[in-house]
Amino acid sequence: MIISNLLRIKNNRKKGFSLVELIISVGTLSVAGAFILLFFAYSKDINTRSFDLDNSVYYSNYIIESIKAEIWDDEPTDNSLKIESLSQQDGIVKEIYFNKDWEIIETQEDAEYIMEFYLDNKDEIAMGKGLYDLRITVTKKNPYFRSMTVNRTLYTVETKVFISTEEGDSLD
Amino acid sequence: MKRRGSSSTEFILTMLLLILFSLATISLVVSASGAYRGSEETIEDESQIRVAQSYLYTKFRQNMEVNRISVESLPGVEEKGIVITDTVLGEDIKTIIFHHEGYLREGVFLSNTEFNPTSSYPIASLEKLNINMIENKGIDFETISVEGKSFKGFIAFIPK
Known part of the structure; x- marks a missing residue:
């Protein structure tokens, strides 16, 4: 008797999906889809960050190598690191601007990445060269994906360089 | 008396919703696979250019002396290559780094043997390699990937 009642109840059930079931499925799929696409967006963002760090x-x-070789007229310095009087410089000596594709541009307004040089004369002269502390800092103007940090520092390097101080060279 | 079973409107609505569901699933799968493929290609491309750049920096740093390194035109190769001379177990050898048929390649030859681009092995997949030697100063180079991304490099000669 019980078994026959259960079988009747089972047979009375509607076959196929109900609207609610379908809506729940579509909703679940949408949420899963959003997470999947977010995963790809994060992956792309990590890739962009590592490419920026590489650059x-x-x-x-x-820059450091071209200073060592005293090549002032090559990209990216393009003669503009030929500082007239380093001993009088304080703070930022020079800025180089890059667009989103890491191409050198002239103006800061369109820049996505800014490379700043700080030079500090240590006043040690050897073989007609002065010893300088050089610090290079690269910052990104706009924030990364799902980040609020503007002007994020991507990379900083500090080194010592010998720069010629003889007359006719890059320095006064 | 109420009719039992689904009406044709209900059937059509259900079918429409099913079609919508299927389309959403298909588009999700297609866009996800497209995004994955694109991301994978970009990662591979950047990995190749990183390998090339890192390899060149290492090779140059090991051999950056004016008399040991030169940039020369090579037979059978369109672009100029880098020739590093060295002595191993009393034999003069030439390590030639060049770009040929989409790859940065390295070949090691005895100094009295003729250069042959096929007698080399690939280092990394690259679209182009630009090398420019600045007399007594250093080597300026640029690696360009298949997707057009480029890294620039410069290495100064070690002063004597």
Whole structure:
């Protein structure tokens, strides 16, 4: 008797999905989909950050090496690091601006990345060269994905460089 | 008397919702796979250019002396290559780094043997390698990836 009642109840149930079931499924799928797409967005963001760090390191290396070789007229310094009187400089000596694709641009307004140079003369002269503390800092103007930090420091490097102080060279 | 079973309107509505559900699922799968593929390609591309840049920096740092390193035109290769001369177990050898058929390649040759681009092995996949030697100062180089991303590098010669 009980079994036959249970079978009748089972047979009376409507077959297929109800509207509520369907809405719940679509809702669940949407939430899962949003998380999946968010995962890709985070992955892309991490990739962008590592590419930015790479570029910061390589450009900083480029500057340090070109100072060592006293090449002032090459990119990215492009002759503009030829400082007239380093001993009188305080704070930021120079800024180089890059756009989103890490191409050098002229103005700060359109810049996404800013590379700042600080030079401090240690007044030690050897073989016609002065010893300087050089610090390079790379900052990103706009925040990364789902971040609020503006002007984030991407990379900082400090080193000592010998720069020629003889007449006719890059310094007074 | 109430009719039992679904009306055709209910059936159509259910089918529409099912179609909507299927389309949403398909579009999610397609966009997710597209995003994954794109992301994977970009990561691979950047990884290749990183390998190339890192390899070049290491090679240059190990051999950055005016007399040991030169930039030369190579037979059978469009772009100029880097030639590093060295002596190993009394034999003069040349390590030649060059870009050929989409790859940054390295070949090691005895100094009296002729250069052959096929006798080399690939280091990293690259679209282009620009090298410019600045006399007695250093080597300026740029690696360009397949997707067009580029890294610039400069290495100064070690002063004597």
